[in-house]
Amino acid sequence: MINPAELDVLRTALEKLQTGFADLPRFESTFDADAVSEVMQQVAVRMQDNYPYYHPLYAGQMLKPPHPVARIAYALSLWINPNNHALDGGRASSALEKECITELGNMFGWDAPLGHLTGGGTMANLEALWIARRLQPGKRIVASDQSHYTHKRICEVLGIPFTAVRCTPAGHMDLSHLDELLDHGDVGTVVATIGTTGFGVLDPLPDILERTGQSGIRVHADAAYGGYFMLASKLDENARAVFDRMSDVDSIVIDPHKHGLQPYGCGCVLFRDPTEGRYYKHDSPFTYFSSDELHLGEISLECSRPGASAVALWATHRLLPPVKGGDFARDLDCSLQAGREFWSRLDASPSFRPLMRPELDIVVYAVDSPDTATASARARELFQLAAKDNLHLALIELPTDMLRAYVPEIRATTDTVTCLRSVLMKPEHEEWLEPIMSILESGVSRLTESTAPASR
Numbered sequence: 277m278i279n280p281a282e283l284d285v286l287r288t289a290l291e292k293l294q295t296g297f298a299d300l301p302r303f304e305s306t307f308d309a310d311a312v313s314e315v316m317q318q319v320a321v322r323m324q325d326n327y328p329y330y331h332p333l334y335a336g337q338m339l340k341p342p343h344p345v346a347r348i349a350y351a352l353s354l355w356i357n358p359n360n361h362a363l364d365g366g367r368a369s370s371a372l373e374k375e376c377i378t379e380l381g382n383m384f385g386w387d388a389p390l391g392h393l394t395g396g397g398t399m400a401n402l403e404a405l406w407i408a409r410r411l412q413p414g415k416r417i418v419a420s421d422q423s424h425y426t427h428k429r430i431c432e433v434l435g436i437p438f439t440a441v442r443c444t445p446a447g448h449m450d451l452s453h454l455d456e457l458l459d460h461g462d463v464g465t466v467v468a469t470i471g472t473t474g475f476g477v478l479d480p481l482p483d484i485l486e487r488t489g490q491s492g493i494r495v496h497a498d499a500a501y502g503g504y505f506m507l508a509s510k511l512d513e514n515a516r517a518v519f520d521r522m523s524d525v526d527s528i529v530i531d532p533h534k535h536g537l538q539p540y541g542c543g544c545v546l547f548r549d550p551t552e553g554r555y556y557k558h559d560s561p562f563t564y565f566s567s568d569e570l571h572l573g574e575i576s577l578e579c580s581r582p583g584a585s586a587v588a589l590w591a592t593h594r595l596l597p598p599v600k601g602g603d604f605a606r607d608l609d610c611s612l613q614a615g616r617e618f619w620s621r622l623d624a625s626p627s628f629r630p631l632m633r634p635e636l637d638i639v640v641y642a643v644d645s646p647d648t649a650t651a652s653a654r655a656r657e658l659f660q661l662a663a664k665d666n667l668h669l670a671l672i673e674l675p676t677d678m679l680r681a682y683v684p685e686i687r688a689t690t691d692t693v694t695c696l697r698s699v700l701m702k703p704e705h706e707e708w709l710e711p712i713m714s715i716l717e718s719g720v721s722r723l724t725e726s727t728a729p730a731s732r
């Protein structure tokens with residue numbers, strides 16, 4: 277978990293940072309190492325109460341450890357503690373943030389996007405939908421019912437009418453329902469989810485753009501989870517076709533703190549048309565304008581923001597540029613392969629029934645069962661049993677019809693069914709599928725009487 281070399285690199289970099297301030301008169305701030313150390317022992321003990329998110333046997337929720345370079349750069353910046361609201365508060369880190377925004381925009385084929393980092397995907401989506409409302413006053417926003425749950429809530433906050441578009445059993449936005457909604461004539465923005473949080477599937481962006489094309493309806497891509505797969509080389513044909521159209525949407529949200537190797541607190545919103553920044557205009561009396569240069573506080577809803585996030589992301593981009601064919605892109609291919617391989621192994625096992633083939637790296641699967649009540653009980657018990665063997669999974673509650681599209685013979689005794697879900701975000705996951713499968717199989721063989729498969 278801890279590599280002492282990381283701490284050495286941090287110390288050396290801090291010493292370098294300090295040389296930039298050598299002219300200042302010395303002053304001492306007090307530091308009681310013993311007292312701090314005692315508190316830190318308590319902190320360390322409390323922090324042991326966590327799942328081991330960084331380990332490949334953590335194969336549950338969307339959690340990917342930050343890259344050491346991100347962690348070190350973030351830590352280093354805390355000795356300055358810049359605020360990326362205004363240039364006065366964070367000169368260097370604001371410059372780094374702007375470079376990062378250009379690099380993220382370039383990933384999607386945009387030369388000069390407007391954008392900035394945010395606390396996360398939710399805040400980034402809020403800004404994108406707020407601008408959408410400014411441009412399409414009174415108009416409706418639609419997003420699939422597998423879109424992130426916050427879209428509906430964001431629309432409530434912004435006072436925008438919202439409708440959920442039905443999904444196909446494979447989790448894609450249902451285009452016939454979208455057509456029905458578009459026929460009403462009051463839709464201002466379609467949110468396309470590029471990598472749903474539940475299944476990692478991609479809404480049919482080319483078909484959505486074909487429908488909105490001439491109409492002036494905005495398209496916002498919520499690529500908080502899936503955006504980085506833009507760089508992958510092993511996408512299937514359908515997924516490639518979706519990513520090939522990303523440059524045609526109006527705004528994009530991508531979360532560097534999901535697949536981008538960043539600590540939490542790093543989302544990003546990008547607008548294709550930089551003039552949309554005019555809607556952010558405010559007249560705060562205390563926002564100090566120290567130069568004519570754009571300062572990020574002018575184009576963001578949040579005021580204070582951690583410059584540390586920009587420093588960490590910039591450092592990561594230097595080590596692992598977000599470009600096709602690079603090491604970062606290769607690791608995304610590993611995740612794609614891990615997802616496919618895991619799906620195939622589950623499919624080949626008599627104990628499991630995987631749902632849709634993964635388009636990215638998220639696999640959802642049921643434990644083989646005669647009826648949905650039993651499937652839910654088995655999933656919950658297996659979740660516990662696997663955890664005892666250090667394998668950590670996630671659970672997902674699905675409409676029964678969704679499972680029945682893949683397991684037609686299962687009896688529907690409940691409206692919803694609990695399934696297992698594994699997000700295989702770490703490049704190491706591919707090599708850990710063997711132990712993961714064997715813990716799963718051994719767990720199934722230990723299911724209790726009440727839920728155990730009768731035929732076994």
Ligand SMILES: *Cc1c(COP(=O)(O)O)cnc(C)c1O
Nearest residue numbers: 396397398424473498500501531
């Ligand atoms: C995670 C996620 C969000 C929310 O992002 P946060 O960073 O958790 O606020 C929004 N949309 C999608 C598709 C996501 O996967």
